[in-house]
Amino acid sequence: MGIHFSExxxxxHFIYILFLLPLIxxxxxxxxxxxxxxxxxxxxxxxxxxxFRQLNFGPKTRKDELKLRxxxxxxxxxLALVSLGLLAYQSSLGYQMKEGDYSLRKNHRxxxxxxxxxxxxxxxxxxxxxxxxxxxxRLSSMKIHRWLxxxxxxxxxxxxxxxxxxxxxxxYDEALALHQNVxxxxxxxxxxxxxxxxxxx
Numbered sequence: 001m002g003i004h005f006s007e008x009x010x011x012x013h014f015i016y017i018l019f020l021l022p023l024i025x026x027x028x029x030x031x032x033x034x035x036x037x038x039x040x041x042x043x044x045x046x047x048x049x050x051x052f053r054q055l056n057f058g059p060k061t062r063k064d065e066l067k068l069r070x071x072x073x074x075x076x077x078x079l080a081l082v083s084l085g086l087l088a089y090q091s092s093l094g095y096q097m098k099e100g101d102y103s104l105r106k107n108h109r110x111x112x113x114x115x116x117x118x119x120x121x122x123x124x125x126x127x128x129x130x131x132x133x134x135x136x137x138r139l140s141s142m143k144i145h146r147w148l149x150x151x152x153x154x155x156x157x158x159x160x161x162x163x164x165x166x167x168x169x170x171x172y173d174e175a176l177a178l179h180q181n182v183x184x185x186x187x188x189x190x191x192x193x194x195x196x197x198x199x200x201x
Contacts, residue, residue: 031062037135039146046131058130065130072129077197079122084190086115091187094180112160119156123149141199148193155186 032038038047045051052058059065093108126149162179169175 032131033134034136037137038131041127042131045128066133069130069132072125076122076125076129079118079125080190080194083115083119083122084187084194086111086118087183087187087190090115091183094183098176098180112163116156116160123153123156141196145193145196148189148196151189152186152193155182155189159183159186 035043035047043050046053046058059068090108090111093104093111097104097108159179159182162175162182166172166175166179
């Protein structure tokens with residue numbers, strides 16, 4: 001007498017459930033949790049109606065999005081440390097020029113372009129990265145890191161114009177002081193921001 005597989009249909013269904021359960025559970029775990037706490041720039045780019053979503057741009061799955069995010073943020077961190085080192089060197093050149101060594105003016109101008117380019121590339125990797133897996137409203141080192149990024153981003157946008165203003169300004173000392181003060185605030189906020197990335201909370 002032959003044995004029909006249908007006699008084992010409960011076992012068959014049980015095996016299917018065991019096989020599919022991890023796949024069913026994995027997808028919700030990858031979904032963005034607490035979207036309402038997502039940073040504004042991330043919402044504008046990667047929200048449900050974000051710019052990249054409208055263009056159908058980027059990875060096709062959340063798993064691939066998260067992989068891309070990790071790579072972008074790792075490169076962001078490396079370039080940010082390079083930018084911080086370049087900015088420190090720029091500050092050193094600036095203080096030497098203030099003391100009267102104007103032979104460094106050419107180097108200061110050239111390194112300002114390299115520093116600005118490295119910084120903006122690093123910032124782009126962070127701002128354009130796909131959304132994280134989870135967001136919350138609690139205070140954390142990474143949230144303070146993000147707040148500080150607005151400060152040093154504004155500073156990096158302003159410093160080149162303030163540098164050019166020194167040459168054209170009617171009040172050299174005042175223009176120089178403003179340039180140095182903004183550069184100092186920018187460097188300090190970048191330094192603190194870098195330290196925060198190494199904290200566990």
